[in-house]
Amino acid sequence: MYIAEPEIRSLLTYEPLIPALRQAxxxxxxxxxxxxxxxxxxxxHTEGPNNGWFATMPVVYQDVMAVKTVTFFPGNAELGPERNLPTHMAVIELLSRTTGEPIALMNGRLITEMRTAAVSAVALDALASPHVTSLGILGSGVQAxxxxxxxxxxxxxLADVRIWSRTAENARRLAEEASLPRSENRDLGHPFQFGPRATSIEEAASADVVLVATASPTPVLMGRWLNPDALVISVGAVxxxxxxxxxxxxxxxxIVAESRQAAERESGDIVLSGSRVQAEIGEILAHAQRVPTGGRILYKSVGMAIEDLVAARLVWQARMAAGR
Known part of the structure; x- marks a missing residue:
């Protein structure tokens, strides 16, 4: 059985996804x-940004197994609206751990998008002060x-939302979309109190929480722009x-990450700076390690197969509950 993206969009929501990923x-x-x-x-097949990659991600957890195949071809963004190809594309196969029987094959693009944001929300909830009020976003794509x-x-x-993009018009468009009432923009939730706005990169980077979600191969966020106690959540540049x-x-x-091994192997931000991961977010959530206090925190995400499995299982469970 193949589950396409439109059906996944009708079945998968953040409300169950965030706590399920927290436990995972x-x-x-x-x-x-x-x-x-x-x-x-x-x-x-080529050089430069059009030289894409293909990855396989297997995982076993609780009652199911899964494997995700994912591609990233940044050059797709330059193909124009007539092709309309996303830079990330994926397929997830869900299997029974008891019998090995394939349960479902589903489109993985939206699942990847949502599970990445949900894991970042888990990290935000665990690492940020309850009193943060400003959010800076570097990037204006699907992850933003x-x-x-x-x-x-x-x-x-987080009522004060500042958005920066290399293309100023993209930042303005996202700010306008995010300001629409809930009935007009289901994905972005309630309108923000002060309204999201396009800003300079320096102003976005000076927020309490800074999300960096770019496809840049070279640094766009400079440490000198950050507040001394900022929380930085970086999900791009994998x-x-x-x-x-x-x-x-x-x-x-x-530095906090989903997985020490994965981040220190796959994150150029960590590898090229000679840095090390001090804690995994799961250790902090389980209270096995204390939340860092009195300084900047960087949460670096590279994505893991367990996150795709959890989201895919929620899709399947919701589909079964709907009697489809």
Whole structure:
């Protein structure tokens, strides 16, 4: 059975996804998830940003198994509206752990988008002060949009939203969309008190919480722009040779990640700055390690197969509950 994206959009919501991923991250850090490192192959059909990659991500957890195949071809963004190809595309296969029987095959693009934002929301809830009021967003793509929706659920206090993009018009468009009433823009939730607005990169980076969601191969966020106690959530620049954060950001922050092994292997921000991960988010959630206080915190996400499995299982369970 194949489940397409429109049906997934009708079944998967952040309300159950965020707590389910929270528990999965705790279980991962406690050794309760069987997940090898992802295998990544380059297409090597060209050079530069159009040289995409292909990855396989298997995982076993609780009553199911899953494997995700995902591609990232940044050059798709330059193909124009007539092609309308996303830069990330994925397929997830869900299987029974008891019999090995394939349960469902489903489109993975929206699942990847939503699980990434939901995991960041888990990290935001665990690492940010309850009193944060400003959110800076560097980037204006699908992850910027999905993070707005997920963050709003765990920190409604983030009323001051500042958006920066290399293309100023994209930042203005996202700010306008995010200001629409809920009935007109289901994905982004309630309108923000002061209204999201397009700003300079320096103003966005000076917020209490800074989301960096870019496809940049070189640093766009400079540590000198950050507040001394800022929380930075970085979800872009996945790969050991690309980065979106400068050395100062890495060297002046306590670094938290989903997985030490994955981040120190796959994040160019960490690899190229010579940094190390101080804690996994699952350890902090389980109270096995204290939340850092009195300084900057960087949460670096590279994505994990367990997150895709959890989201895919929620889709399947919701589909069964609907009697489809």
């Amino acid at each position: 991250l705790i279980d991962f850090s406690a050794g309760g998830v069987d997940q090898p490192p992802r295998l990544i192959l380059r297409s090597n 949009r999905s993070h707005l929706a997920a963050f709003r659920l765990v920190r409604p206090s 790969g050991p040779t690309v980065r979106e954060l400068d050395d100062e950001t890495l060297h002046t922050s306590t």
